[in-house]
Amino acid sequence: MNLSADASQALESFQQARGWEQRARLLMQWGERLQPLADSDKSEANRVHGCESLVWLVAEQVDGQWCFKAASDARLLRGLLALLLVRVQGLASEELARLDLAAWFTQLGLERQLSPSRANGLHAVLQRMAELQH
Template sequence: MNLPASAREALDAFAQCPGWEQRARLLMQWGERLAPLTDTERNKDNRVHGCESQVWLVAEQCDCLWQFRAASDARLLRGLLAVLLARVNGLSSAQLAEVELADWFAQLGLSRQLSPSRSNGLHAVLQRMRELTRPIST
């Protein structure tokens, strides 16, 4: 599968990190890149359920491709969200349905550091993305 440019950038950046401390630092830096959500976007409708930390997700479609913005109060989670968005932004609904979360974080060298609760939370975020991008049947 062709990766979005931002996903290739993430893979290249994390491949340069020899150990977990460097990856954690890089993850925090990526988290700083998230476009902030407005206070009105941080509402209960945009809240992702299934995460221990608070996470909000906003989706916008442009030319059949999806762009997501996300926010969290937890620093490490913001970084994980940033690399998830790098992987999924610019995909169609069909491509999004094929994204394997575990494979993506393994490629980044981050899977061993994902606690079960963080992993479950990220799965909840991906599931919410898929719900938001599902075509509405009439």
């Protein structure tokens, strides 16, 4: 599994966290790292459907690499999105299609935070990423 520097850093900090409170705090901090989306990007066209909360996703190609930005109205979800983004940033379409989302969040110790609706929402985000690459 090839992890970017950011993804490795995330994995390390979450694995060192003791207990849920520390992980929750880390999750909020990661959520705050999300680059803010312009209001114009928070459009219906960029909305990810299949999420209970409002989630927007924007993709652009930079030097042949896909770069994603996401935003949500839910604090916890922002953290999960940030962790999803560090995991997928720079992946080729084929790698993105093969990504095991559940395994990534399990490694981070966050599998309990993935309620079925959150897991579905994140899968919807992943699916949308794949669509945007075509």
